Amino acid sequence: MLTILVANIKGGCGKTTIATHLAAASAVAGLPTVLADVDRQRSSLGWLERRPEKAPSLIGMDWAKDFDSAPRGTKRLVIDAPAALKTRQIEDLVKMADVVVLPVLPGAFDEQATQRFLGKLEELKSIARHRKAVAVVGNRMRARTKAADRLDQFLGGIGHRVVTRLRDSQIYADAAATGLSLFDMPGKRAGEHRADWAPLLTYIDGV
């Protein structure tokens, strides 16, 4: 089983969007997948409740109180973390994960929070010893903007780079509202947006 933790202490940076998409991508690929929601807001579980019956199925788990184990036979476990996490919870979740996906929005406030979170992660032994992969994902990016350049500079300055950039698009609001993902949606537009995800999926498959 491969465990993917989607986390950042910054609110609204795209954790649930990315967790639901990674879980859906894995279900579409035919892998038995669990989406574990640590957030008391239950956003991921709400998305799952809206998911059409015809769409490739996923198992949802409510981890707001306890981190239970995924059912036997699970191939992918995707964990959607809340913004407010205690250091102890971060440690426990990171320990479980094979890869940590860290969404970051362009902008000084988000960069600051991300730097703090990366600092916290690097204090953890498993990350410090490079046994754990961290994939930074630039979210809601507009190509060739100052903000995008700044984010690259910022990440370079702290020894990271983005694995991929997801563009800012209404399609993500549509996906959230319908329980779908770009991986379940037909049409050219969804196909174009799926290209943004390819580097991240390749990175995760390589872990």
Ligand SMILES: Nc1ncnc2c1ncn2[C@@H]1O[C@H](COP(=O)(O)OP(=O)(O)OP(=O)(O)O)[C@@H](O)[C@H]1O
């Ligand atoms: N690439 C994107 N383009 C457009 N809208 C986006 C994108 N990514 C996320 N959003 C929207 O931004 C809002 C916040 O995203 P999301 O809920 O995924 O963030 P979060 O980090 O899980 O937030 P929280 O900290 O509250 O859990 C949502 O309305 C979502 O639809």
Ligand SMILES: [Mg+2]
């Ligand atoms: Mg969320």
